[in-house]
Amino acid sequence: MSTAASTSEQNAGPIALERTQIKSWKAPIALGVFAVIAVVLFIGIPREGQSSFRFTEPGDAIALPNLVVPTHATGVIVAILLVILAALSVWLIWKRGASSLWLVIVFAVVFMFGFLSWAAANHTVPFTGLLLGSVSLSVPLVFGALGGVISERAGVVNIAIEGQLLAGAFVSAVVASVTHNVFAGLVGAMVAGVLVSFVLGAFAIKYLVDQVIVGVVLNVLVTGLTSFLFSQVLSANTPLLNDPPRLSRLPIPLLSDIPVVGQVLFNQSLIVYLMYLAVFLVWFGLFRTRWGLRMRAVGEHPTAADTVGINVTGTRFWNVALAGAVAGLGGAYFTLVSAPAFGKEMTAGAGFIALAAVIFGRWHPVRATLAALLFGFASYLQTTLGVIGSPVPSEFMLMLPYVVTIFAVAGLVGLSRAPAADGKPYIKS
Template sequence: MSATISGTADGALVAETPEKAEVRSWKAPIALAVFTVLYALLILAAPRGGETTYRLSTDADALQLPAITVGVPLTTWVVFVLLALLTAAAAFFVRGFGTTPLWVVAVYIVIAIVGFLTWAAAGATIPVAGLLAGAVALAIPLIYGALAGVIGERAGVVNIAIEGQLLAGAFTAAVVATLTGQPFLGLLAAMVAGMLVAFVLAAFAIKYLVDQVIVGVVLNVLVTGLTSFLYSQVLQPNQSTLNSPPRFDRLAIPLLSDIPVIGPVLFRQTIIVYIMYVAVALVWFGMFRTRWGLRLRAVGEHPQAADTVGINVNGTRFWNLLLAGAIAGLGGTVFTIGNGIAFNKEMTAGAGFIALAAVIFGQWDPIKATLAALLFGFASSLQNTLSVIGSPVPSEFMLMLPYVVTIFVVAGVVGRSRAPAADGVPYIKG
């Protein structure tokens, strides 16, 4: 059911939400049951002995935590029992309340990761802080892209062009930061580049009513081709003068950076990461606690009702799509000036599409989409960590792990998920 927007005598907006029809979704229990069976087959078909050690602290930590060593056979079977119980709990909640709580899925994912890590790293040591730090680093552009996707789709526009906005931001940041020697100017230029890509999307999708998905795909191809051409013809021959960007220094926050495990991961970061923390909080607060957010959600849920109470539907969609483009462009800086890396062809490697999956996984909510992006980042970091420690898991499987997670997420592992009612639907006034 869609929320309706009505006006009062003084012009204020009031959101009216009709009662929801109870619909049971068994997607989550079925998906969890499948994963539990696959996990059982794994530990039965390839049992492993020995012990796995989890190293919690790094040598630079002020407070050193002792490493945790667990027996592989016992731990993997305990994890199986816990997964089976959580699967049963998911089925119980669906039968009694119609849906699976998000915390059940979250706890299941955490326990499953512990079980898989224990099995895969038998006889080796897992650097937990390094694994988590890698997950955060790989998730940053996904989080920026997911925020852009949430804003666009809440306003009623499917922003398929996130990939192009990230790539444009990465390219522009590298060139401008190299020319000026100022990474902050590169960051601002990246936001402008993301806005330009979003402007083209908005012009064709909102003004000329072209199919939003088609425009987004075309923009991705256009930006990929344009940046690849400029890289080959301009940047490569002038590497030192046009494509040697400086990087942001890491800034340790006093006290917070000394917290064991999470301190080095979250609070010894660059300014781009700290801006991300603020952006997530501001987008969530603005979307659900301010007039701007109410208007944004109104044009995405019921544009006719929003128009009736005086909201400029297409204008609201246009400006919010530009905001989303600026956020995605900022996310593109992670690939270049965020790490001091020169621009390269197609270096975003599909991050924009994974960000869109995070939007769906996060049910079009900024906080949930951020958590989903962190999960995808963790999957990528896990691939790197297991390769380093010499896990028996084939490298080809680890390379496809983030995309396998994406497919299962979009298929409905979180249960019923509904997009904004007018998402992707152009609005014609009158």
């Protein structure tokens, strides 16, 4: 008996050792690339002068002084810090086998501070405006990412987020225009997202069609349908069908007067406040309720879930519908807050960025929200740099959000694992 146990331990030893030595070098490589970019930009292409950061706007209850830093010296210091942080990430992987999320966050903040300082030589960066614009662009991404998390936690790949956002934007504009009621528009957007999800659920869950193909086809279908209706119906009846009322800002007393974050977080429209609530409810429901436990069980091991009496097909179908409602609500932001009316393909790929946020956030609602905010920040950064006269070519600034998306998903996310049954149809034996 002891000999057999000893032999088993000897055989298991190399396997266990091999497992413990599996390391992901994605994060250190990505940080190293950005550190090299920082050295080239901040030291190899120095800019002289001073860079200023403005944290308050005229009329704010509390005024803060501008932060003024020497451009070249700041760039040198930041480049050195980034090299140190990249080296620290390598050391953590070498010693512990895993890097630190906080290290990546600190690296990103330091890099962005250095980049803004370098780009804004002899100019002023409106920091509060930058954050406010970032949040505005992030709202539909957050709703789309939450919808993606719900759907994929239930085991259904939701490529159709783009279609759900676009359908929500179209229907919210039409319903709100006809009824002259923004709340009716919000409900209409959710219904539109649910209808798109019903089609996804019917083909992917009931008829076992490949989920990725169904999602791609739905995106094309919704894009073509809304474009046709816009050209043939809405354009000819704009005052009646495409002139929705707007959701105005609702400042929260006292909180909206907090410097910087007050205007960014607490002087927003109703949809943004609903976004805060949605992030909390999805997180709480997913990890603190029986509904979330059943959904995660269906997404991880549907056979075991079926064994204990959970209706796998029903659970997946209704959670996909819920995901569509959440994403559709994000689509309403385009027409009731962001733009004065519906326009052709106005989502402009936001659904795919939201899907990337789901992966970057490792299928966790809070992390996916933070990833969506990162992508929104990258999108609005091009506008800010254009205003201050950045030396970075405008063509590069247009592709900046997608470059950040690629680096985030392929590099900084490190090892990630989707729900085990994600994308796999369940056939009851």
